[in-house]
Amino acid sequence: MxxxxxxxxxxxxxxxxxxxxxxxxxxxxxxxxxxxxxxxxxxxxxxxxxxxxxxxxxxxxxxxxxxxxxxxxxxxxxxxxxxVAAADCFASVFRDQTWLGVSTDLEKTAGRIAAFSEKDAAAWRAMLAEFGADAPYIFGLLGSPMPSFAAAKVAWKAWRGRGTRWLYDTLKLLLSSPRDFLDARFEDPKVKTMMAAWGLHLDFAPDVAGGALFPYLESMANQAFGMVIGQGxxxxxxxxxxxxxxxxxxxxxxxxxxxxxxxxxxxxxxxxxxxxxxxxxxxxxxxxxxxxxxxxxxxxxxxxxxxxxxxxxxxRAGPGTMMIHLALDGLPDWKAGEELKRFAYVHVAPDLEMMSRVYAEAVGGLLPVEPALVVGQPTALDPGRAPDGKHVLWVQVRVLPATIRGDAKGEISGTDWDEVKESYADRVIGILEGYAPGIGTKILGRSVFSPVDLERENPNLVGGDNLSxxxxxxxxxxxxxxxxxxxxxxxxxxxxxxxxxxxxxxxxxxxxxxxxxxxxxxx
The missing domain is CATH 3.50.50.60 (FAD/NAD(P)-binding domain)
Structure with a gap:
């Protein structure tokens, strides 16, 4: 044909x-x-x-x-x-069982940040105001072929509207690591951690150059516009x-x-x-x-x-990913606070040091001792995805090696994902238990997709790299x-x-x- x-x-x-x-x-x-x-x-x-x-x-x-x-x-x-829109977008839980999260209600978000640092709450408001002025240019560049006359036109308009200093600041943002960008703007480590977790959604540990943009965009866009998931x-x-x-x-x-x-x-x-x-x-x-x-x-x-x-x-592929899907009898009982049950995402990545460590372990071929977890709670927003009173949990495990050389914790001896994926998923559930006690007793069903499984499902995800x-x-x-x-x-x-x-x-x-x-x- x-x-x-x-x-x-x-x-x-x-x-x-x-x-x-x-x-x-x-x-x-x-x-x-x-x-x-x-x-x-x-x-x-x-x-x-x-x-x-x-x-x-x-x-x-x-x-x-x-x-x-x-x-x-x-x-x-x-x-x-x-x-389905999420008014309570994302949150992070910390080792001392406190939490910090972003909701579309600015007063709620700023109030939570102020509990850790009044200075950071003011910095958050100032960053949001800047984002409102910058967003048309940043999203204009992201929405233009690279290079192109359209991209050059966006840069020209930005220069005319925001000045040469803005172009330098934006270039600096594009080149900065998450840590450098956040250290320059915030003082409290929990505020920095909450934002830096978005870097690991791509393949940016806190000290990797070029990683500042995603934490900035996701944090500000969620504050300004909220998060959206699919109905059903x-x-x-x-x-x-x-x-x-x-x-x-x-x-x-x-x-x-x-x-x-x-x-x-x-x-x-x-x-x-x-x-x-x-x-x-x-x-x-x-x-x-x-x-x-x-x-x-x-x-x-x-x-x-x-x-x-x-x-x-x-x-190069980015690091691998594991997906763990849980059918639950109820949402996790987050030790840090009942309010966390309303959030679309809860990040279990409690400090920048563990983010750096998990990245180093994964790229070195080791099963991380403490992987970063992105815990999605879609049925908190869209209950029709599960039977009445039941829930699904979406757990993205970041970051992992595509090829296993060993276990950084020294507990898992296998190097074949088909052999070790359930054992590693048990480690993940154990980490969740520390932040949401009793979650294991709520599990009605579990399905684990290792990096190898993800590539089998979609050959574009080479080595389980969901970034292609x-x-x-x-x-x-x-x-x-x-x-x-x-x-x-x-x-x-x-x-x-x-x-x-x-x-x-x-x-x-x-x-x-x-x-x-x-x-x-x-x-």
């Missing part, structure tokens, strides 16, 4: 690209190896019937604030999109997007892997599927896939492309995935890349797919 464009991979970026192109009159087919679309955005009953768990992504705030949603909002909601599950965005795509004439082919990208005269002209069919693309083949899969498996080696292929082969590539400075901005190819083109004419391995990186913002499609549609 013949199409204008073929998209490999039905993750949200691939779907966004297909929807945008279909809206411009292109004939589009999206091909997905799995029987289920969504990539890292899926919701399933993995513990017991009636308990719906977000397999990977839970927080949909980036999608809710995306340019893609802004353009297609009415149509997506008409096709079933549903959000994160897959609400995938269901709405696939329905919208079909309504615009796009085709979705599931359960049929792309075995090879077809080329003619060096140009990408289509794909060969596992069932033997060849689909022809007149204008573009878009790979919403990890570049190492594209250039290591789907395309034959080409001496003319040898240098590029070698650079892609060195594209480290976001350190040498692999971000102009260098994502490699220098010279940050604008979604590849050395193969008519073959393009999008997804988390490309600018602007990981998350649910649909940015790369949407920006690429707009660029193609203008050709």
């Amino acid at each position: 013949n199409y204008d464009a073929i998209v490999i991979g039905a993750g949200h970026n691939g779907l966004a690209a297909a929807i945008e192109l279909a809206s411009k009159g292109w004939s589009v087919a999206v091909v997905e190896a799995n029987a289920e679309p969504g990539g890292a955005v899926k919701t399933r009953e993995v513990t017991q019937p009636g308990f719906r768990h977000d397999l990977c992504a839970m927080n949909l705030s980036m999608f809710a604030g995306s340019a893609f949603l802004n353009k297609n909002k009415d149509d997506l909601f008409a096709h079933g999109l549903g959000f 599950g994160a897959d609400t965005i995938i269901k709405a997007m696939t329905s919208l795509l079909k309504s615009r004439g796009g085709e979705l082919i599931l359960g049929n892997a792309v075995e090879r990208i077809e080329t003619t005269g060096g140009k990408a002209t289509g794909v060969r599927l596992a069932d033997g069919r060849v689909l022809t693309a007149r204008k573009a083949v878009i790979a919403n896939a990890h570049p190492q899969l594209v250039f290591g498996k789907l395309l034959p080696p080409d001496p003319a492309r040898a240098e590029f292929d070698a650079r892609i082969a060195k594209f 590539g480290s976001h350190h400075l040498d692999q971000n901005f102009l260098f994502r995935p490699v220098a010279g190819y940050s604008r979604y083109k590849t050395p193969v004419p008519s073959l393009y890349m999008c997804g988390a391995s490309t600018w602007p990186g990981a998350g649910t913002g649909a940015g790369s797919g949407f920006m690429l499609a707009k660029m193609l549609a203008r050709k």
Whole structure:
């Protein structure tokens, strides 16, 4: 069959690209190896019937604030999109059984911070005021191809509106480590810890350069706008997007892997599927896939492309991740306070020192003694995800080695994830017990996805890296995935890349797919 464009991979970026192109009159087919679309955005009953768990992504705030949603909002909601807003967004628990959290009510947040430091409460308010003025420029840069005239235009407007000093301060923010950024603005270690935990959602330990931006953006955006999760599950965005795509004439082919990208005269002209069919693309083949899969498996080696292929082969994964899904008889009884039951996220990462330690252990191949935990409580906001009176718990374990060399605690002897994942999950539950006593007695069902399991579920998550590539400075901005190819083109004419391995990186913002499609549609 013949199409204008073929998209490999039905993750949200691939779907966004297909929807945008279909809206411009292109004939589009999206091909997905799995029987289920969504990539890292899926919701399933993995513990017991009636308990719906977000397999990977839970927080949909980036999608809710995306340019893609802004353009297609009415149509997506008409096709079933549903959000649930969290007024109590995220919190951190500390070793002395105190806590600190961010709610959309500024007075609540500032009051909690003031209990630790009046000076920091004033600094928080000042930072929020600055964020209100800075956000249009920062999000404008994140929503522009890199490099591009659009990005330069945003920088020009920022210079005109905010001055040269603002440009220097923003560049300093982009280059700073979380610790340096936070030390310059706050005095209380618990305030710093609460914000720095967001760095480990990517692969930024407290002292890694370039890691300040995410803690800053997430903290301020949650304060200003709140957090959003999917009504009934994160897959609400995938269901709405696939329905919208079909309504615009796009085709979705599931359960049929792309075995090879077809080329003619060096140009990408289509794909060969596992069932033997060849689909022809007149204008573009878009790979919403990890570049190492594209250039290591789907395309034959080409001496003319040898240098590029070698650079892609060195594209580094971030540390691994484990997901633990629990069906519960009730929400955790947080020792630090009953109010924590209302929060979407509770971070169990009690100080910067343990964040540095867990990162060092993981990148050294060791099972960390005390991993950082992101505890999602979706049924605190959306009770329909579980039977009446019951709950689901979403536990993301960060950060872990893809390949195990040993155990930093000296308790687990195996080095195969299939052998040790349940034992390591027991360690995680033990850590939770220290902050939420009795949680073990509430567990009705448990499902553990090791880094290896996550890669089996989605080959783009190499080594269980849910970021599809480290976001350190040498692999971000102009260098994502490699220098010279940050604008979604590849050395193969008519073959393009999008997804988390490309600018602007990981998350649910649909940015790369949407920006690429707009660029193609203008050709």
